[in-house]
Amino acid sequence: MAGSAGGRVRWAVVGTGGISRRTVRDLIASGDADVVAVASRTQETADAFAAEFGLAAAFGSLADLCASDAVDAVYIGTPHSTHFAYAKTALEAGKHVLCEKPLTMTADEAIELGEIARRHDVFLMEAMWMKFGPGVQRSLELIASGVIGEPRFLQAGLGYPVPEDGPPRFWDAALGGGALYDMGVYTVALAQLLFGTPTSITAGGAMRPDGVDLHESYQLEFASGASAQLVTSITFLVPPRGWIGGTRGSITLDEPLFSPRSIRVTTGRPPAPPEVETIEFPPEDVGYLPMFRAVNAAILAGEREHPTHPLSATVDVLRTLEQIRSLLASAPSTKG
Ligand SMILES: NC(=O)c1ccc[n+]([C@@H]2O[C@H](COP(=O)([O-])OP(=O)(O)OC[C@H]3O[C@@H](n4cnc5c(N)ncnc54)[C@H](OP(=O)(O)O)[C@@H]3O)[C@@H](O)[C@H]2O)c1
Incomplete structure (x- = not known):
């Protein structure tokens, strides 16, 4: 199960495209958190993103990221149809997950992710920053x-x-x-x-x-x-x-x-x-700062959902x- 090091959440960003590039600085600035890694589908892209944003580790696959015990939580910023599989992989590796909207393409997939998160005792939320x-x-x-x-x-x-x-x-x-x-x-x-x-x-x-x-x-x-x-x-x-x-x-x-x-x-x-x-x-x-701050606080408090945007709201x-x-x-x- 993911923990937190010294009262801080150690984040990794998944995907190096439009939204990750827009939000990573807010995540870095969100307090009580360190963005320590990035995962991409290629090592070269991960390396370039890590160098640009000063992240310590770069992984050429989500599987490699998930094998790292230097990461507590992942922010998934990849296209909609990839969210279910990526979030499932991360949750099963015991990582907390904050995933871009829509969390999944079907309500049943979101329910399944919720069950996996509960089984692995980790946080799960759709990034409904609004x-x-x-x-x-x-x-x-x-x-x-x-x-x-x-x-x-x-x-x-x-x-x-x-x-x-x-x-x-x-x-x-x-x-x-x-x-x-x-x-x-x-x-x-x-x-x-x-x-x-x-x-x-x-x-x-x-x-x-x-x-x-x-x-x-x-x-x-x-x-x-x-x-x-x-x-x-x-x-x-x-x-x-x-x-x-x-x-x-x-x-x-x-x-x-x-x-x-x-x-x-x-x-x-x-x-x-x-x-x-x-x-x-x-x-x-x-x-994105208000959402990132709220999620950091929830994870550090040991919560598994956030009351402002619980999984039931995503499913509905x-x-x-x-x-x-x-x-x-x-x-x-x-x-x-
Ligand atoms: N909240 C907001 O304001 C906001 C704004 C824009 C987008 N979004 C959400 O963020 C998500 C990503 O949007 P985006 O505009 O950032 O998309 P994008 O730039 O097209 O793709 C994001 C990254 O996802 C990775 N990726 C992983 N699997 C992929 C696949 N099968 N095909 C293509 N890319 C793949 C790629 O990074 P690697 O090459 O590093 O693997 C790609 O650069 C969407 O779900 C969208 O709804 C939210």
């Missing part, structure tokens, strides 16, 4: 304080025309490509954070014959009467924003939805003019994504 950021945390506090009354509605979207020579994770069906699992995982996670598990789902959009979804809009209904209207796309621009409507006011989550730089709280009942308070959150590095979101995907597949359109 939930840990100050914009979403402050919004939850404001909602709990009753400022906007009862929250009843969420509208949120994320999308941009991804160039065809852009990141393969968007376009390659074998890597889990498409808008829904990459971007929809945020919109659905936000809706379900606010309202729980949906009782009904409708969806429309476009999916290529190989299963890569190009865009979709979907509506979730909840037992409380709340609803969420969500849209994601890799072929057209959807401003990365959202707003939560309540019985006495609303909260607008400004760009970018997964790490809002500001929120706007609007209160007042028409015909009186609305009162708008803007709350700003100065960017703190890439924005994956179930919704599966349903949306099957609705898109049953009414296919290829119009991007």
Whole structure:
């Protein structure tokens, strides 16, 4: 079982692509942690990444990393479809796992990872950084304080025309490509954070014959009467924003939805003019620090999940994504 050396978590990064390069500095700066290693599919790439970011060890395979007892925890930053196998390997080696979103491509796979983590007594979490950021945390506090009354509605979207020579994770069906699992995982996670598990789902959009979804809009209904209207796309621009409507006011989550730089709280009942308070959150590095700090603290405290984003929430979101995907597949359109 992974421990921690001298009250610090010894991390390794898995994968040397886009997200690992963006987040590794935040992980290094997260306190109570040392990033001690990287694993890549090739030794040369691992060596180059380790040299660039000053990491002590470089492994040419995940298996080699897992054999090292100098590593307590791994951050997996590889394409979606690889997450299950990589996380399983690491958990079975007794490493704590923080894995990029979506944790897996199916809810059943996430449940299986949870069972493996429990068996090996290690921490497991999907890197849903949006939930840990100050914009979403402050919004939850404001909602709990009753400022906007009862929250009843969420509208949120994320999308941009991804160039065809852009990141393969968007376009390659074998890597889990498409808008829904990459971007929809945020919109659905936000809706379900606010309202729980949906009782009904409708969806429309476009999916290529190989299963890569190009865009979709979907509506979730909840037992409380709340609803969420969500849209994601890799072929057209959807401003990365959202707003939560309540019985006495609303909260607008400004760009970018997964790490809002500001929120706007609007209160007042028409015909009186609305009162708008803007709350700003100065960017703190890439924005991963709150999540990394929280995960470090949880691991050092011996926790096996984090209450802000437990595995049950990941599984619930994956179930919704599966349903949306099957609705898109049953009414296919290829119009991007
Ligand atoms: N939270 C966020 O803001 C955010 C942003 C972007 C991406 N992500 C998530 O991060 C994950 C990776 O995205 P990315 O943009 O970093 O992807 P990427 O650059 O295309 O790939 C990441 C790395 O994964 C490794 N890899 C392992 N198996 C692979 C395989 N079968 N095919 C291709 N690469 C493989 C490669 O590193 P080696 O060559 O070293 O093995 C590659 O460079 C995705 O799941 C995505 O959802 C999150």
